[in-house]
Amino acid sequence: MGARIGQLLVIIFIQIWITTAQNRDSVSLLALKDDWQNTPPNWDDGSDPCGGGWDGITCTNDRVTSITLASMKLTGGLPGDIGELSELQILDLSYNKGLTGSLTAEIGKLRKLTNLILVGCSFNGPIPESIGNLERLTILSLNSNRFTGRIPASIGNLKNLYWLDLTQNQLTGSIPVSNGRTPGLDMLTRAKHFHLGDNQLSGDIPPRLFSSNMILIHLLFENNQLTGSIPPTLGLVKSLEVVRLDRNSLSGDVPLNINNLTNVNEMYLSNNKLTGPVPNLTGMQTLNYLDLSNNTFDQSTVPSWFSTLQSLTTLKMHSTNIGGELPAALFSIPSLQNVDLSNNRLNGTLDISSNPSNQLQLVNLRSNQIVDFTQRRGYSIGLILVENPICMESEVTDGYCSLPTKTNASYSTPLNNCTPPSCGSGQVSSPNCKCAYPYMGSFFFKAPSFSDLGNSTVYNSLRDLLMSFFRQVQLPVDSVSLKNPSRNLNDYLVLNLEVFPSGEVNFNRTGILGVGFALSNQTFKTKKDFNTYVFIAENYDFLPGVSGPKHKSSNTGVIIGSIIGGCVLVILLVLAGVYAFRQKGRAERATQQTSPFALWDPTSGSGGVPQLKGARSFTFEELNKYTNNFSETNNIGTGGYGMVYRGSLPNGQLIAIKRAQQGSTQGGLEFKTEIELLSRVHHKNVVGLIGFCFDQGEQMLVYEYIVNGTLKDSLLGRSGIRLDWMRRLKIALGAARGLQYLHDLADPPIIHRDIKTNNILLDARLVAKVADFGLSKPLSDANRTHVTTQVKGTMGYMDPEYYMTQQLTEKSDVYSFGVVMLELITARNPIEKGKYIVREVKLAMNKSKELYDLHEVLDPTIGLSSQLKGLERFVDLSLRCVEEMGNQRPAMSEVVKELESIMELAGLNPGTESSSSTSASYERTGNDYSHPYGNDSLFAYSGGFLPEKLHPK
Structure with a gap:
């Protein structure tokens, strides 16, 4: 009898435990629902996510095992309640830009999680160390967010990790490796993907990071701030297929054993500070894409291995210091498409006459020492020999002696033998000529094997592969369209995707969730031509109001309700006290909001x-x-x-x-x-x-918060942002438009009084923003022309007429802006070693010569002389702005019009200086910098005696 009672108690205990666990899952999901906006409508149908069939929720035995809510336009944070879902295996919240805040440390409680995918959200703050507790994790994708701080060393504890992607965040610090006391990434011997590019990682690449027992295939560390040499231990990881170390500050010799990586298809070592001999890549017979550009290798002749790499499609060695004569056999590599050996010391005769590749499209040998050229009769390629001796003879008219007009490669998935209809607003005609609302986004292929952007064969193959996959997994997809291939600043291939629904004009939630998860979870696999990718989806604004039938609460919901109801009575007394306390606080805050300056003195x-x-x-x-x-x-x-x-x-x-x-x-x-x-x-x-x-x-x-700091920091190299001529023009125009707004459109008009490069900020897209109005003065109706006021401002930027008369006018800002313009082209302080920038430019210039002969004072990082279109007009405008007398200076509206004209001369559209097309148009190369909001100028002046030797005469 006692044994039966014991068994009965055990059964009751198990039932209570199961019911409590189910209750915790429901309570946790309800907490998520409360924290998020735009949850699927059927989440409102009842309190039982499993019995009610909530969209995006998968359950096993009434326990939540999967949350997949890609592209649902969710907004809110990720509350700590997520940690109570102890059976959760998959969490995918990708492509919800409205999800913000930090990643809760409670995520570390999800010990059964295998897939954590938060691609393309807006999470920020540090990645919690507790993520190292997720011992079953195989896929960790936190890319395209705003995470800051260091890479947690605890990730090294994830022994089963296959895919690590932290790309495109704001992570800093060094790459963690184990030291006997703490773990590190070197312990991830089962991982095949290390994607850490597009961050702000610094320090050396630790030699301990690599070992022969690793099975890595993709190593992507591009566009960081890594220093030191490439460790020789990299040559031990013979499984590697893609290596991207470009756009860092790596130095020293390339390891001699780099050619042990015989499985590598794509290798990028460009835009570093590598020295020593050009690496010997003999034996790398599978190499398709090689970029060693912009390094300072020892002077050497053309490497003998050039002609032996029979799989090459792309060879880029711009500015690598190689010389000698190119072998004709190089151009006979059967799959060769693009060769860029510009700005080197190549000489002799260029010979493309011996059986050249029929795929060869462009050979760029600009700025070399080539004296002659032969090619096979009837064979034509894009060839650039500008700034070679062969093009410097008189009366040379050959096409290769002029720069080709840039044309964007075009491709769009062809129609399936049909005539496209005229579609309604927002609808798009599919390849099957059906009007619908497609699910759209962009592929970012980080290491494609080809460089021909117009290669319709590979794009059509990718389209067929996508459709085959969608059919195989039974997603409601009618057709897909690929279009507008381009290369971005990180040399990724960007390809737009449109996925069209089957049978309806729009996808329901189930369809969007399926397509989104397939692309965020890397379920869809590409072939070798495209290699690794990231997909970033756009918002889908055409979901129906309800994606499925309504569900009433099940019995489980009733049980849960009963349990919760019993707890409510206990909690009510506590809540009553909390409520009273909060009401008092709200009353105090309401007073603060309605009369915030009640205590102003x-x-x-x-x-x-x-x-x-x-x-x-x-x-x-x-x-x-x-x-x-x-x-x-x-x-x-x-x-x-x-x-x-x-x-x-x-x-x-x-x-x-x-x-x-x-x-x-x-x-x-x-x-x-x-x-x-x-x-x-x-x-x-x-x-x-x-x-x-x-x-x-x-x-x-x-x-x-303006993420890229001050213009001053960028000009002096402190911010790590590299500004070429085009970007400086855009910044000048943006700042000028801001000032014009203050002068002409603000009510009342505002004189800034402290325009300087420290007070012009650059946002994430390098859009200029005028800042710091602590010294500004409004123009009232009574003094529309000037304000008589104590002299304040910053030495070097100050209007001398204002200093002498104490009459502040809008032309005082124009003078300061003229100094900023000169600073933009020289990257010098307004007053440097007792020399004033205005005077130095005037002394150096000679209007009878090209670029006014200002080479000695121009910032060397501004670009090549041939690229500085409009610079003379820019200098003329800046000097008009710094005329001694205000009535001789242009108004800011005139400055804006002239800058717009200069931009058009330089080949830019002045209406798009802040568009997304330039959103990442800079290279980050430097270290961290102080933030711009503090007025920390060493030359701030607030009246009193102005030393004569610093007066800007």
């Missing part, structure tokens, strides 16, 4: 109460929370005003907070000036003021 020297228009009032507690208690790690700068902190709003938006030194009268005046002026101005080229805090004795200004 007009007698403090800061003037009357600020008059605002639309700025948000924050409490001290809010900003304290958003900056992690104003922690040292969030401190990003200091200035005369006080400290500057980085923070994050609950919606994930990054902010910069200027916190005044308590009791500072100067801070009070700047505080009042900036919030009054910036609360009235709204322009894409003026930094945005989000709000302020005047609470608990604090004075803080809250701005949008």
Whole structure:
């Protein structure tokens, strides 16, 4: 009898345990539902995710095992409740840009998780160390977010990891390796993919990272800040097929054993500081794509292995210091498509007469020493011999002696023998000539084997492979279209994809979830031509309101409801007390919001109460929370005003907070000036003021966070952003438009009074934004022409007429902007070693010569002389801006028109200087830098004696 009672108690205990576990899953999912917006409609049908069949939720035995919600337009964060889903195996929230905030450390509780996929969201902050607890994890894809901080060393504990992708974040620090006490990435001996590119990783590549027992096939470390030499241990990983170490600061010799990597198809070592001999790649017979450009190898003759690599499609060795005569056999490699050996010391006769490849499209030998050229009769390729002796003779008219007109490669999936119909708004005609709303996005192929962007054969093959896959996994896809191939700045092949629904004009949620998961989870596999990819989806705005039938709550829901109901009575008393406390806090915050300046003291020297228009009032507690208690790690700068902190709003938006030194009268005046002026101005080229805090004795200004710092930092090489001539033109035009807005369209008009490169910020797309309005002055109706005021500003940028008369005009800003223009082309400080930039440019220039003979003062990183179209007009405009008398200077509206004209002359569309087409148009090469919001100029001037030797005459 006792045994039966014991068995009965065990059964009851098991049932209670199972019911409790199911309850935890439901409660956790309900917490997610509460935290997110735009969840699928059938999540509102009941409290039982498993019995109710919630979209994107898969259950096994009433336990949640999979959450796949790609492309659902979710917004919110990822609450710690996710850690209670102890049976969860797959979590895919990709392509939901509205998902923000940090990745909760509770993620480490999901010990059965195999796939963690958060591609293309907006998560930020550090990756938690607890991620190393996910011992079953095989796929970790956190790419295309905003994660910061170091790569957690604990990832080395993930012994089963196959795919590691942390690309395109803001990760810093060194690559972690084990040291006997802590784990590291060298312990991931089952991994085949290390994708760490497009971050800010620094330090050496640790030799310990690689070993012969690894099975890596893709090593992608491109576009970081890695230094030191390439470790010889890399040659031990003979399984490698793709190696990308380009766009770093690697130095020293390439290891001699690099040619042990005989399985490598694509190798990128370009844009580093490599020296020593050109690496010997003899024996790498599967090599398709090789880029060693922009390194300073020892002077050498053409390597003998050039003609032996019979699989080559692409050979790029621009600016590598090689010389001698090219062998004719190089051009007979059967699959060769593109050769770029420009800016070297190649000489003799170029011979393309002996059985050249029928796939060869372009041979770029610009800036060499070639004196003659022969080719097979009737054979024609794109050939560039500009700046070679052969093209420097008089009356040379051959086509290869002029630069070809750039044309974009075009491809679009062909129609299937049908006539496209005229489709309604938002609909697109498919290859089968059916109007529908396609699911769209872009493939980013990081190491394709070919360089011919117009190669329709490989694209058609990819299309057929995609359709075959979608049919195999029974997704409702009618057809797919690929179009608009291009290469981006990281040399990725970008290819747009449209997936069309079958049987309907739009996908339902099940269809979108299936397609999204197949592409985010790498379920779809490409062939060798394309290699590894990342897919980034666009929002799908055409989902139906409800994707399936409504479901009533099941019995499980009733059980869960009963259990929760029993707990409610216990909790209610606690909630009542919490509610009363919160109500009191809300009342206090409401008072703060409705009258934020109730405690403003007009007698403090800061003037009357600020008059605002639309700025948000924050409490001290809010900003304290958003900056992690104003922690040292969030401190990003200091200035005369006080400290500057980085923070994050609950919606994930990054902010910069200027916190005044308590009791500072100067801070009070700047505080009042900036919030009054910036609360009235709204322009894409003026930094945005989000709000302020005047609470608990604090004075803080809250701005949008501008990620790429000041123009000054970039010009001096501190930010790591490389600015060529085209980008400098765009920045000049953007800043000019911001100033024109302040002068002509702001109400009342505003004179900035402190225009300088430290006060022009660059956002993620290098769009210029005018900042720091602490010294600015509005023009009232009574003084529409000038303001008589104490002289303030920054040495070197200051209008001499304003200094002499104390009459501040809009032309004072024009003078300062002229100095900024000169700084843009010289990258010199306005006053440097006692020399004034305006005077130095005037002394150096000779208008009778090309580029006004300014080579000695031009910034050497600005570009080649032949690329500086419009520079003379740019210099003329800047010197007009810095005329001694204000009435001889142009208005900012005239400056904007002239800059637009110069941009058109340079081949740019002045209407697109901030478009997405230039969103990543820079190379990051430097180290970290101080943040721009602090006014930390060493030459700030606020009246009083101005030393004559520094006066800008």
